[in-house]
Amino acid sequence: MDKPMGFYVLTLFPEMIQKGCDNSILKRAMAQDHIRIQAINIRDYSGNRHGKVDDYTYGGGAGMLMQAQPVYDAWRDVVDHISQEKTDISEPSAKRVRTIYVTPKGEPFTQKMAKELAKEEELIFLCGHYEGIDERVLEEIVTDRVSIGDYVLTGGELPAMVMIDAISRLVPGVLGSEESAETETFENELLEYPQYSRPEVWHGKAVPEVLLSGDHKRIEEWRRIESERLTEKVRPDLFERYCRRQKVISALMRHKKENAYMIDSLMRDMADILYADENVVAAVHRVTRVVMLCLDSPEEFEKLQPFLPEDCHLILHNCEALAPILEEKLGMKAGDACYQSVYTQKNSLSVAYKNIGLFPASKLDYAVENYGGESEREYLKDRIENKELFAAFEGDRIIGFAGSHAGGSLGILYVDPEYRRSNVGSSLACYLVNLALDRGGLPYAHIRVSNEASLKMQEKMGLYLGKKKIFWMYKKEN
Numbered sequence: 001m002d003k004p005m006g007f008y009v010l011t012l013f014p015e016m017i018q019k020g021c022d023n024s025i026l027k028r029a030m031a032q033d034h035i036r037i038q039a040i041n042i043r044d045y046s047g048n049r050h051g052k053v054d055d056y057t058y059g060g061g062a063g064m065l066m067q068a069q070p071v072y073d074a075w076r077d078v079v080d081h082i083s084q085e086k087t088d089i090s091e092p093s094a095k096r097v098r099t100i101y102v103t104p105k106g107e108p109f110t111q112k113m114a115k116e117l118a119k120e121e122e123l124i125f126l127c128g129h130y131e132g133i134d135e136r137v138l139e140e141i142v143t144d145r146v147s148i149g150d151y152v153l154t155g156g157e158l159p160a161m162v163m164i165d166a167i168s169r170l171v172p173g174v175l176g177s178e179e180s181a182e183t184e185t186f187e188n189e190l191l192e193y194p195q196y197s198r199p200e201v202w203h204g205k206a207v208p209e210v211l212l213s214g215d216h217k218r219i220e221e222w223r224r225i226e227s228e229r230l231t232e233k234v235r236p237d238l239f240e241r242y243c244r245r246q247k248v249i250s251a252l253m254r255h256k257k258e259n260a261y262m263i264d265s266l267m268r269d270m271a272d273i274l275y276a277d278e279n280v281v282a283a284v285h286r287v288t289r290v291v292m293l294c295l296d297s298p299e300e301f302e303k304l305q306p307f308l309p310e311d312c313h314l315i316l317h318n319c320e321a322l323a324p325i326l327e328e329k330l331g332m333k334a335g336d337a338c339y340q341s342v343y344t345q346k347n348s349l350s351v352a353y354k355n356i357g358l359f360p361a362s363k364l365d366y367a368v369e370n371y372g373g374e375s376e377r378e379y380l381k382d383r384i385e386n387k388e389l390f391a392a393f394e395g396d397r398i399i400g401f402a403g404s405h406a407g408g409s410l411g412i413l414y415v416d417p418e419y420r421r422s423n424v425g426s427s428l429a430c431y432l433v434n435l436a437l438d439r440g441g442l443p444y445a446h447i448r449v450s451n452e453a454s455l456k457m458q459e460k461m462g463l464y465l466g467k468k469k470i471f472w473m474y475k476k477e478n
């Protein structure tokens with residue numbers, strides 16, 4: 001099993017954290033070793049026999065401030081403990097541990113931030129009290145300042161617990177199968193639709209008829225409409241963003257096969273729109289940070305350039321004539337040109353070879369040997385950890401595998417030579433198409449223009465090739 005995610009809370013009230021987290025799902029997650037929560041009493045580091053950790057503020061003003069030294073010493077102890085554990089299991093610990101200062105003066109905490117933080121192996125939370133903490137220690141140890149909302153609480157313990165709760169439920173294994181973390185409020189920029197349980201009629205109110213119909217299409221449609229209605233009413237800010245995204249998706253859909261890379265990541269809410277008008281769309285993928293551009297002529301680039309992120313290391317675009325401009329203006333160099341193959345239907349494909357499941361982490365070496373070698377080890381490990389790589393089995397033996405790339409395209413296909421004339425390869429590909437459909441995306445793959453065998457196979461499987469090429473461009477190494 002994976003190493004548990006470690007939460008360390010630096011606080012003057014450790015009991016509050018211990019008692020607050022020792023219930024329900026978090027309690028079970030700790031018992032099953034998916035997460036560990038440890039509260040560290042800053043007062044234990046006061047160096048003063050009265051356990052004093054606060055003092056007056058320079059320059060005057062009401063209230064006391066937490067002093068730098070005890071906070072620093074408590075933090076240092078935790079960091080040393082973490083790196084000690086890492087060396088014990090012979091893992092390099094070069095990365096700095098994220099240290100979150102919970103404060104009303106911080107960046108707002110969101111579901112998106114929870115998702116990002118859930119990828120860390122450990123997090124340190126620093127809870128303030130009184131009027132806050134001496135700025136000098138914050139400058140030295142804090143990586144993120146985060147607020148849970150525009151109101152002021154008496155201390156940082158409740159905000160830290162709120163964040164630990166929201167992050168923990170995204171850690172693999174913490175939620176049981178019936179407590180899915182997907183398709184919920186904020187997953188799709190919309191608030192979740194209303195839900196009903198038994199009895200069918202309560203206080204004279206009946207459950208909406210459609211939910212009893214068993215017609216999944218109608219139910220899905222009803223839920224979407226209710227979600228939109230609710231979001232528009234109580235969160236017009238979210239609704240406006242959602243409508244903008246839907247408008248951009250509809251415009252891109254006019255050339256589905258050419259714009260699949262953008263449509264898919266926007267449909268799955270994996271990308272942020274940087275700029276959009278009638279002729280141009282620029283978006284950035286949240287995980288890979290790949291910038292995606294859709295434009296008819298290179299002249300359009302000028303208007304979207306100011307919206308591009310500074311860390312633009314990879315651009316995917318559909319306009320051949322743009323290449324020299326990106327070279328000149330952003331120091332990019334041309335990489336592969338690809339065709340896109342897109343599955344344009346809504347119905348799932350039938351998967352002939354049935355014995356397909358998640359690729360086992362213990363078989364990473366097999367994947368490395370058969371897909372790209374050592375240089376791909378970390379990437380393949382990441383794909384396995386993200387449950388994006390699937391294997392076809394014969395008994396216990398792996399006879400092929402396929403997965404989705406971090407950007408969402410289907411790929412990483414390998415089939416054991418013995419099975420290349422069987423239905424294993426196409427079954428793996430169909431399996432991935434169905435998975436992408438289930439996730440509400442547009443299944444697509446990128447195939448290098450020179451890879452004729454693969455181009456032929458796509459069409460055989462019922463995927464359509466776009467007519468226009470798309471181009472990858474990379475930042476030049478200095």
Ligand code: ADE
Binds near residue numbers: 147
């Ligand atoms: N400490 C006090 N109020 C807070 C808030 N709203 N968010 C985070 N930390 C806090």
